[in-house]
Amino acid sequence: MKNEFYDEVVSYEGMNSLSEVIESCMERFSKFHAITDKYNNVFMTYGELRNTMNLFATGLQALGVKKGDKIGLFAENNGMWMATSMAILKCGAVDVIRGSNAPIEELHYITAHADCKGLILRDEKLYSAMKPFLEEFSLDFVIVTYSKNKLDTTNVKAKVYTYGDILKLGEENTFKPVEMNRNDDCTILYTSGTTGNPKGVLLSHENSIYQLEVVHHGFMSQPGENTLQILPIWHSYERIGQCYYVSRGCNLHFTTLSGLKNDLATYNIDTFMSVPRIWESIRIGVYQKLKQTSPILYNIFDFAIKTSISYKTHKMYGERRITNKWNYHFFSTIYHRIVRSCIKPLHVLFYNTLYKKIKKAVGLNNIRASISGGGALSMQDELFYDAIGVNLRIGYGLTETAPVLTLRNVCDKNFLGSAGSPLNGTDLKVVDPTTFKELPVFSKGLVVAKGPQIMKGYYKDNEATQKVMTEDGYFITGDLGWLTKDNNLVLVGRLKETIVLSSGENVEPVPIEEAILLSPYIDQIVLVGQDKSGIGALIVPSKEALEKCGINIKNVQSFKDSSAYEHSELDKLIKKEINTHITNKPNLRAFEKVKQFSIIKEAFSVENGLMSATQKVKRNKVFEKYEELIGNMYNK
Secondary structure, three states: OOOOOOOOOOOOOOOOHHHHHHHHHHOOOOOOOOEEEEOOEEEEEEHHHHHHHHHHHHHHHHOOOOOOOOEEEEOOOOOOOOHHHHHHOOOEEEEEOOOOOOOOHHHHHHHHHEEEHHHHEEEEHHHHHHHHHHHHOOOOOEEEEOOOOOOOOOOOEEEEEHOOOOOOOOOOOOOOOOOOOOOOOOEEEEOOOOOOOOOEEEOOOOOHHHHHOOOOHHHOOOOOOEEOOOOOOOHHHHHHHHHHHOOOOOOOOOOOOHHHHHHHOOOOOEEEEEEEEHHHHHHHHHHHHHHHHHHHHHHHHHHHHHHHHHHHHHHHHHOOOOOOHHHHHHHHHHHHHHHHHHHHHHHHHHHOOOOHHHHHOOOOOOOEEEEEOOOOOHHHHHHHHHHHOOOEEEEEOOHHHHHHEEEOOOOOOOOOOOOOOOOOEEEEEEOOOOOOOOOOOOOOOEEEEEEEOOOOOEEOHHHHHHHHHHHHHEEEEEEEEEOOOOOOEEEEEEEEOEEEOOOOOOOOOHHHHHHHOOOOOOEEEEEEEEOOOOEEEEEEEOOHHHHHOOOOHHHOEEEEEEEEHHHHHHHHHHHHHHHHHHHOOOOOOOOEEEEEEEEEEEEEEEEEEEOOOOEEEEEHHHHHHHHHHHHHOOOO
């Protein structure tokens, strides 16, 4: 239901810092529920959240925190994070954020590189792990957010406090306002990186305030809506998303991967921001549950989905919501509109019966709007959610762009296959990667952007900063794509991901990988072949799907090396699946076909360092780990 806040024009003119914006919103929505975090026992209204933020800011100031100081905030997503971060910013300081599950050596590097004056750590577990380093650093203070036991401070040079200690300091002192402007340093986000040490992306207050002003027109959240927070808060996508929800007076419910299914159903979620891997897992979970419950119902649902996807596809083409210039032909449009009309009755029937029950079962029945970001969502998932009536939109950006560059607005027609149009005030264009000359619509090239969200630079690394900026001030994203005549951006891969074969041919791996991943027997895939004669692949099989067709790979005793399976029946099946799904991919060139592959035992994950926190495969890490296996693949 709409209310007075829904269609308002959002402007924070006259406000000079992100913390000032957020505090004003907390005051405005003081009686609304703000935080529901049952995992850390944190439940607050916006009035209580604002009071906690102000007490903590006053406590930090009493410890000597002043404008420009760098404060390390190492924690996973939790109900106290927003109050803590905004308290740091209110002091005029800069929060240096990273996850508490990051390698200790990386946290050690960040603490030193960012010149941290103090650290705020998630819990006593992280404190204990970092204690050897804390004996080395001359920090002013260390604060532990969640602690049940007395902390061992032996040999630690810094003064150690609990969160409660700082709140008490806040009660005993008075906050002294800090003069700030929008260009002041706000935060340093360290990218996980694929090689070498992470780079610190330095963002200003203006970078984030601009996002909060313009993103609202694309998402339209309103006070009292229930949201679900599951992503790492030290990632720019979740950080700006959480700030946006707070600025709109939403109720932030915190969850975990293991609790996601129940929490989606329990909290009656209105909006949900997540990454492709989670949307994929929900879709696969629906199919698996139906297959286990009733094969007949599974087949009915599968037929229904295929019918609805056909209807939606024809509807999309009929309305010219497409990314290919060849499909703007007049007669093609008429054809698709006629077919759409014929299929529509069946789709409406399925939508009003089967899909409603499915969405209610997985907790998606109340979703008003949802966003997938942090990576490329497969067309298979896009079509699935569009078919069942989940308003799933796509956003695109990078840490260096704070992060949103483009967004498919929830109030516009869903332009499937695109990353949306540039935000208001963002100048985005596609250029030739060599000459940087702007290209016409539908021409593939390098995406560059200019706007108020572009970072100030990489902290203490001017050389790296200059490498990603053009002479006329555009940020070089490193992504390849094209713009449609409707000014929607279509992404096709990373410039760095492009595989150059020994023949000189260039291959974009992502579209081919997405086509092969349509196979139910393949969970993950990474194409290889740089400087080789042809394309190869590292494949992680779906153990459950294979077992259902009689192949139990748990019993495979013989393998090529410690990481790859060797099983003739399995090899034949995977080869057949690759060939089938590549054949179904239109416009595939001969040199893009997968000529060899290895089936590996270990899935790519965050835990083994082969995926980022947003579930994107770290290709360089995969190539490094399987270097010998890849070499053997081409020496057969």
